[in-house]
Amino acid sequence: MxxxxxxxxxxxxxxxxxxxxxxxxxxxxxxxxxxxxxxxxxxxxxxxxxxxxxxxxxxxxxxxxxxxxxxxxxxxxxxxxxxxxxxxxxxxxxxxxxxxxxxxxxxxxxxxxxxxxxxxxxxxxxxxxxxxxxxxxxxxxxxxPPQVRAEALGTLATIFRNENHDLTALNFLVQRDSLLAGPDKAENHRRIRALLDAQSSAKLKNWQGRSGNPIVQEWLAFALIARQNPDPAAREAAFAQWLQQHPGHPAIHWSASGSLPSARADARGDICALLPQSAPYAPLSQALAAGLETAAQLRAGPPIHLIATTGNPSFTSVLFQRGVQAGCVAFVGPWLEQDIRAVASVRKPSDPPVLSLGEVQGLTQSGLYQLPMGRGDAARQIAVDAYHAGYRQAAILYPQDSSGASIQADFLTRWKQEKGSVLGVASFIPGRGSLNGAVQQALAGVSGQDSMVFLVAGKGDLAASVAAIRAVNANIPIFVVASDAGDGLPSLPDARGPIYSLETPWAMHSEPLDSKARSLLHQELPQASPAQWQLAGVGLDAYALTQAILAQETTDPVDGVTGRLHFGPHGNIHRAMHWVQIGPGGAQGLAQLPAAGS
The missing domain is CATH 1.25.40 (Serine Threonine Protein Phosphatase 5, Tetratricopeptide repeat)
Incomplete structure (x- = not known):
């Protein structure tokens, strides 16, 4: 064919x-x-x-x-x-x-x-x-399948909401509700509440005459009752009376605590977050939003106003302009490169500052700050710190997958900028066969105490990679970057020579947070994946950085949960992560990277 x-x-x-x-x-x-x-x-x-x-x-x-x-x-x-x-x-x-x-x-x-x-x-x-x-x-x-149907309905609701077809979006969300349970259903209720709270009472009454869905009618009625009855007891009595007058309607469990900070009709004084809601970004955006909202609560700062993007750069620029008109004092996001470029192309010098969740090489603009989120950040820091610690020659070993190639390229580019030399570069297929050939190719020219191995590996390949390297050179220092966001660093029984890595303290443990912050985040993300937990930390730090930007305090670093964050001269944020040494007991923190040959 x-x-x-x-x-x-x-x-x-x-x-x-x-x-x-x-x-x-x-x-x-x-x-x-x-x-x-x-x-x-x-x-x-x-x-x-x-x-x-x-x-x-x-x-x-x-x-x-x-x-x-x-x-x-x-x-x-x-x-x-x-x-x-x-x-x-x-x-x-x-x-x-x-x-x-x-x-x-x-x-x-x-x-x-x-x-x-x-x-x-x-x-x-x-x-x-x-x-x-x-x-x-x-x-x-x-x-x-119900799960696919529910996700499709949620995506359609986001699209129609962003196109200002809010009643259609409401219908999709209400249809979706019957397919959900537990935390997913609670989150869907929050989305419905956010949509309803953003409408005027006159519009809600108009919708009552236009929607033929009885469950939509119930949500509309409850939204109006809640506005007319600010007293909680009176409100619950009015809800019960409405249900008596309309037998057969299910209780939708309207809760005064169900609305998001983004539910208000305007965003005056808010920090607005432009986050993608389409798959596969939705669960990661949820984690970022949880971190931002938790930080807003703990720091008693401006509330977060969530604005869902769809992956369409042109529409993202429109959403940014609407946020400016609605009164946003700053923006966190966009995340995707095409969205960052789109916002930068329409942003005026008088517009609020923007902290993008990603770095676009060569893009600089007054008032635009860029916070890198990829594993390349760790690779670049390894290149800089290792060179300053006296290392001059590097052998590079990385997996033939999407993440490995990108990470090694980030290291290689910065290592050459630091004037470091490359002894050899080799790749391996993750999880398949012996690594001996690739290791021998990468380490063929290794000699001297200023030599090191830069290794990119996932959990499944780390021990085998280290064993293959040690079979060729028992003592050469190995610098490791986990190939996947959220991967932890396991203990290694064979650690004859030093094995170093950079990890955010947030990824390793939760000590950087007090108990209240941990409790709030666990409530928002009760079943978070490692990647979600990591991005929740990024959300906490993004809020702290935005507050510093608004206060025009960009000369001093910000001590974040993902590392020490520094403002660069052109708005780029540099994250200094903590050095750890990996051994039989797992990852142990270091005050600084030891000098080469020590």
Whole structure:
């Protein structure tokens, strides 16, 4: 098939990628491509690659499997290839593959899964209008799983809310409510309350005559009752009376504490947060928002006004301008590179300051501050601190995946700026086979006490990587960066030579916070992943930095929970993280990096 050839290795490698998201490294010339064989064997290989986190390699294997078969099996492999491409940050490839599935498939279930991939791929490219149509069609398919249906409804609500079609957004949120439970349902109630609280009473009364959904009618009635009855006891009595007059309506558990700070109709005096709400960013944005809101409460500073972005840069710039008109005193975000550039292009010198959650190389503007969030920040600090500690020669070893290539490139660029020399560079396939060949290639020219190894590795490969390095050189210092955000640093039984790393104290433990802050964050994020917990710390620090910016106190560093934060001359924020040494007992803090040869 022509499409399969067009979407092979070359196409996947050439497609543009979203900013600030890890990129998968291209396979080096010495690694052979996936060989054609029985489609079942290719599919099994693709599944193993997916389990190891190699989404793009898995997509290519699924494409090859599709090329070896026909009929329903071919369509299923194409669908899996589109899903893997989306997971591997290739939304354009994912959309093209989903288009092929939709052309070939007649099974509603397969069509629904393809529509879901296509919608998310379009959203990741900022094409919200096309994604909207796919999401709406997805909702008409009976086999759509409840979890997917709930996420699609939530995404549609965000899109229509940002387009000022608030009643339509309310209908989607209310439909979504019946599919949720527990914390997800509580968060959906907060979104409904935020939307209702942002409307005038006259508009709510107008909506009562326009909506035919009885549950929407109930939410509208309760919103008006809450405004007319500020006394909690009177309000509850009015709710009960309304339910008596309208038998058959479920209790929606309206709570006065359910609204978000963003629920007010204006943002005068607020710090506004421009955060993406589309997958896969929504749970991470939730963690950032939790950190910002917790800091606002603890510091008794300006409240947070959340503004959901969709991945469409043009619309993000419109949302920024609306925030300026609504009275925002400062902005935290945007996060994505294309959104940061879009906001910078429309921002005027008289507009409030912006603290972006990401760094765009070469972009400087008075009043624009940039807080880096990637693992490259640690790689660059290792390059600077190691050189200043007397190291001059580095061997580099990194995994052939999206994160590893980006991290080693950040280290290499800064290391060369510091005038350090490179002894050798080698890569390895995570979780597969021996590392001895790659290690010997990287360490071939190592000599002298000013030599070091810069190692990028995930949890599953760290011990094996260290063992392979020690088999070649028992004492050379190793500097480690975890390849995935949220990865901790495990203990290492074989630690003959020194093993150093940089980690934020927040990622290692929660000592930088007092008990009240920890309690508040655990309430907001009761089942947070390591990556969410890390980003909650970034949210805490972003609020502290914004307060310093508003107070024009940018000469002194800010002691944050993710490290010591310094304002650079052009608005770039530099994070100084804590040095740790890894050994059999885990990671132990160091006052400073020891000198080379000590």
């Amino acid at each position: 022509a499409l399969l050839a067009a979407l092979g290795l070359g196409a996947c490698a050439s497609m543009p990628q979203s900013a600030n998201k890890p990129r998968e490294a291209p396979a080096p010339a010495t690694v052979a491509p996936v060989q054609s064989s029985a489609p079942e064997a290719l599919a099994a290989q693709a599944q193993r690659l997916q389990q190891q986190g190699h989404d793009l390699a898995a997509a290519k294997a699924f494409i090859q499997a599709a090329g070896e078969t026909r009929g329903d099996a071919q369509v299923a492999y194409l669908l899996q290839a589109s899903q893997a491409s989306l997971a591997g940050n290739k939304p354009q490839v994912a959309v093209l593959l989903a288009d092929e599935v939709l052309r070939l498939a007649h099974d509603p279930k397969l069509r629904g899964e393809a529509l879901w991939v296509r919608a998310r791929g379009l959203m990741n490219q900022g094409q919200t209008d096309q994604a909207k149509g796919n999401l709406e069609e997805l909702l008409t398919i009976d086999s759509t």
